[in-house]
Amino acid sequence: SSGGKLSIGLILTLWTGSSGMVAVIEGLNIAYCVPEKRRWWRRRLVALVLTICMGLLANLAMMLITAGDAIARLVGSIASDNQVMITTSTLAQWSIAICAMLIGLLVIYRFAPNLSDQGVEAVLPGALVALLG
Numbered sequence: 615s616s617g618g619k620l621s622i623g624l625i626l627t628l629w630t631g632s633s634g635m636v637a638v639i640e641g642l643n644i645a646y647c648v649p650e651k652r653r654w655w656r657r658r659l660v661a662l663v664l665t666i667c668m669g670l671l672a673n674l675a676m677m678l679i680t681a682g683d684a685i686a687r688l689v690g691s692i693a694s695d696n697q698v699m700i701t702t703s704t705l706a707q708w709s710i711a712i713c714a715m716l717i718g719l720l721v722i723y724r725f726a727p728n729l730s731d732q733g734v735e736a737v738l739p740g741a742l743v744a745l746l747g
Contacts, residue, residue, distance in 0.1 A: 628662060631669070635661035635726070642727040650728050664722055671718040675711040682707035712745070719744050
């Protein structure tokens with residue numbers, strides 16, 4: 615009934631979600647055999663930003679997957695060649711959803727561990743395997 619409860623709920627949700635991301639950061643540091651040298655607040659800030667990014671990308675992917683048929687029918691009804699546009703928009707929706715999840719995994723594998731010298735090309739194989747899994 616009030617905005618205060620919503621704000622507190624949002625803050626607690628972000629805090630607990632970022633706690634899970636802190637665990638992912640610790641796990642990736644162990645996997646890469648690197649010690650955590652970032653201060654606790656910086657690690658929590660990285661975890662919070664990664665949590666928000668993954669939440670947005672996962673929501674985009676799920677929205678495209680669940681509402682994709684309606685979007686495909688809408689695009690097909692606007693176009694003159696209905697079946698071709700429905701097929702094209704269905705392929706586009708799945709491609710965008712898969713790319714969104716791949717980008718999310720790339721961002722996690724790139725910025726979560728305490729490494730500063732790895733590029734996207736170094737984490738792409740692991741992100742692809744995680745995406746397929």
